[in-house]
Amino acid sequence: MDAVLSETNNLAKEIGNLMKSGKKDEAEKLKITNAELKEKAKILSDKLTPLEEEQNNVLLRLPNLPHASVPEGKTPEENIAVLEWGKTPALPVDALPHWDLIKKYDIIDFELGNKITGAGFPVYKGKGARLQRALINFFLDEATSAGYREIQPPILINQDSGYGTCQLPDKDGQMYFMNEDKLYLIPTAEVPITNLYRDVILKAEDLPVKNAGYTPCFRREAGSWGADVRGLNRLHQFDKVEIVQISKPENSYELLEDMKKHVQGLLEKLELPYRILRLCAGDMSFASALTFDFEVYSAAQKRWLEVSSVSNFETFQANRLKLRYKVDGKTQLLHTLNGSAMALPRIVAALLENNQTPEGIKLPQAISKYAGFDLIN
RNA sequence: AGAGAGGUGUCCGAGUGGUUUAAGGAGCAUGCUUGGAAAGCAUGUGUGCGGGCAACCGUACCGGGGGUUCGAAUCCCUUCCUCUCUACCA
Numbered sequence: 001m002d003a004v005l006s007e008t009n010n011l012a013k014e015i016g017n018l019m020k021s022g023k024k025d026e027a028e029k030l031k032i033t034n035a036e037l038k039e040k041a042k043i044l045s046d047k048l049t050p051l052e053e054e055q056n057n058v059l060l061r062l063p064n065l066p067h068a069s070v071p072e073g074k075t076p077e078e079n080i081a082v083l084e085w086g087k088t089p090a091l092p093v094d095a096l097p098h099w100d101l102i103k104k105y106d107i108i109d110f111e112l113g114n115k116i117t118g119a120g121f122p123v124y125k126g127k128g129a130r131l132q133r134a135l136i137n138f139f140l141d142e143a144t145s146a147g148y149r150e151i152q153p154p155i156l157i158n159q160d161s162g163y164g165t166c167q168l169p170d171k172d173g174q175m176y177f178m179n180e181d182k183l184y185l186i187p188t189a190e191v192p193i194t195n196l197y198r199d200v201i202l203k204a205e206d207l208p209v210k211n212a213g214y215t216p217c218f219r220r221e222a223g224s225w226g227a228d229v230r231g232l233n234r235l236h237q238f239d240k241v242e243i244v245q246i247s248k249p250e251n252s253y254e255l256l257e258d259m260k261k262h263v264q265g266l267l268e269k270l271e272l273p274y275r276i277l278r279l280c281a282g283d284m285s286f287a288s289a290l291t292f293d294f295e296v297y298s299a300a301q302k303r304w305l306e307v308s309s310v311s312n313f314e315t316f317q318a319n320r321l322k323l324r325y326k327v328d329g330k331t332q333l334l335h336t337l338n339g340s341a342m343a344l345p346r347i348v349a350a351l352l353e354n355n356q357t358p359e360g361i362k363l364p365q366a367i368s369k370y371a372g373f374d375l376i377n
Numbered sequence: 378a379g380a381g382a383g384g385u386g387u388c389c390g391a392g393u394g395g396u397u398u399a400a401g402g403a404g405c406a407u408g409c410u411u412g413g414a415a416a417g418c419a420u421g422u423g424u425g426c427g428g429g430c431a432a433c434c435g436u437a438c439c440g441g442g443g444g445u446u447c448g449a450a451u452c453c454c455u456u457c458c459u460c461u462c463u464a465c466c467a
Contacts, residue, residue, distance in 0.1 A: 002427060002436045009436090012448040016395040019447095031447045038447080201424085322425090331424080 001048060004041045008034055060169055064316040066281045067290040073280025079293070080280070085264070086273030089299050089354045097300045098349040099231030101356060102128065105376050108232070108348075120221070120236030127376050131351075131363075132239060134370035135344050136214050139241035139266065143341060146262050148212035148243055153192035155215050156183040161195040164321045166287040166313075176218050185218035189242035190338045194317060197246060202325045202334065208255055209246040212341070214239065232345035233305065240343040244336070246323065249315070252335035256290065256312045259339045263294055263308050266342055269366040272350050273297040275304065289314040296346065300353035305346040310339030352376075 011034045018027040071080050102108040107128025113121040124132050144150060162168035162184055167175060176185035186192060193211050202209065217240050243262065247255050260276070267274045279291040288311040295304035315333040318324070324331040355362045360377025368374035 005437085006435055008447080012446095013395075015447050019395080027447080034447045199424095 001041065001044045004037055004044065008037045008041065011037070060163075063170075063286045064289050064313065066284060067312070067314075069278070070284065070290055071278060071280045074282035075280075076283050078280040079277040079283055082276050082278050082292070084273075084275040085268065086271070086297075088273055088297055091299050091354075091356065092358075095300045095353070095356060097231065098298075098352040101352045101361065102231070105361070107131070107376060110231075118236070120234070122232070122235065127371075127373060130371055130373070131348065131367070131376075132344060134367055134372075135347065136239060136241060138367055138370045139341055140212065140214055142262070142266055142269075143212035143241060143243055146210075146243075148210045151189075151193050151196070151211045151213040153186075153189060153196070153213055153215065155186050155192070155218075156181075157186055157191050157195065158183060161191055161198065164195045164198045165191050165317050166320060167191060170286040173222055174220050176220060186215060187219050188217050188340075189213045189215040189240065190244060193242060193244045194246075194336055194338065195321065197323045198321045200321075200323055201331060202246070202323070204248070204325055204327065207246065207248050207325065207334070208251070210243070211245075212241060212243045214241045216240075217343075232349045235345055238343060238345045241341050242338060243341045244338045246318075247335045247337060248325070249332070249335050252312050252314065252337060253290075256292075256310065256337055259310050259337060259341075260292055263310060263339060263341050267294065267296065267307075269364070270347065270351065271364040271366075272347070272354065274307075285309075285311065287311075287313050287316045289316065294342075296350040298346070298350045298353050300356070301349075305350060307346045307350075308340040308342045310337075312337045 011030055015027045015030050015034070018024075018030070071078065073079070096104065105127070107125055109123045109125055110119075112123040113119075116123070140150060156178070159168065159182060162172075162175070167184075167187060171187065175187055177183070178185075192215070193213050196211070197209070216237055218237050219235075221234060221236060243259060245255050245259065264274075264276075274294055274296045277293045277295065279288075279293055284291050291309055291311040293306050294308035294310070296307050297303075298305050313336045315335060317336045318333045321336070323334050323336065325334055326332075351363065351367070352361055355364070360375045363371060363374050363376070365374075
């Protein structure tokens with residue numbers, strides 16, 4: 001293919017020279033030869049293009065390879081708990097789940113959300129709204145102290161960005177899509193913040209890159225409605241602070257540990273009992289090589305709620321993003337990592353349930369400082 | 378939303394069909410020069426794909442996509458984006 005093109009290029013040059021020196025007849029002859037070559041090239045490229053497209057389509061649908069430390073398994077039951085922290089609070093027998101508490105104290109309103117939007121879009125009111133704001137500020141300040149640069153990205157993204165972080169084609173149909181403008185509502189800040197570095201070649205001395213941002217997140221959750229989705233457990237719109245790192249391949253797992261520690265610190269300051277799971281291969285997302293999930297124990301529901309997911313994507317996203325750096329004059333793919341730090345709704349659920357008292361809900365100090373109140377009553 | 382002007386390498390910027398193999402400048406890197414630096418001089422300096430141990434060779438890329446032509450940064454179509462003016466507006 002390239003050889004044929006090379007020949008046509010050379011002939012075109014020759015024709016140019018002949019035309020200049022006035023040898024029109026010879027030039028005309030070459031034109032015919034070249035036309036034949038072009039035909040050949042077209043046939044070759046007609047064969048090549050569909051093959052390349054097919055290869056591309058297959059590759060786009062191939063998930064990442066799990067890291068060697070990922071346990072085998074297909075279902076969440078096969079995830080492995082690697083750490084547990086904190087004590088389950090002893091609640092009175094009449095302890096309420098959060099969906100009752102939010103009504104009792106009138107702080108989150110699903111019916112109003114239903115009216116103005118639909119199911120899964122709650123309205124936060126009064127101390128409920130202020131608690132949201134407090135948590136967001138708390139999480140962002142903690143990220144800043146940990147060396148992350150705060151980013152406020154757009155919450156609509158284009159198709160290229162969707163492919164960059166691998167939500168597309170895998171999660172097509174799970175994102176809200178504006179057909180008029182061909183834009184998607186982000187399911188996580190990971191998408192815009194990581195895509196800042198699409199088609200970028202970084203300098204080695206700028207690594208690692210650490211960014212964090214708060215955004216609302218939107219998920220259609222098509223097909224996942226059913227049991228265990230009451231109250232704040234699963235929403236179409238929720239708030240989240242996301243931390244994102246870009247790393248040299250050799251230290252990405254070290255950084256993953258740092259991110260894990262950061263999330264642990266947040267939960268400990270919030271005084272919420274939690275555990276960390278090493279996800280089994282079957283429960284990991286499409287793009288991830290290794291994922292740790294964080295779950296807090298919701299005492300009134302008597303169940304674990306996922307509040308954070310920290311992953312190393314190795315070169316999987318970087319390959320699609322064309323995110324690279326230079327080593328010894330050669331370009332090399334970087335590693336991308338991200339983690340929720342953290343998603344609000346289930347944190348709120350656990351805070352409400354675990355801290356309920358006859359007087360009201362007593363907020364831990366870390367958050368009452370931000371909220372400006374320590375009791376919801 | 379309407380009218381006009383634009384989009385060229387890391388940056389600025391020239392280029393309206395054939396030595397553009399993208400001028401020129403800046404930046405950066407290396408070397409020479411220097412006591413050291415600056416200046417000066419010299420050389421080098423994009424990405425993808427294919428081939429090669431390598432030096433290197435081939436090919437594609439001048440916002441994106443398509444077309445005309447033996448030959449396109451240059452001409453045509455289409456689309457996105459930026460700027461100016463007008464309109465509107467938190």
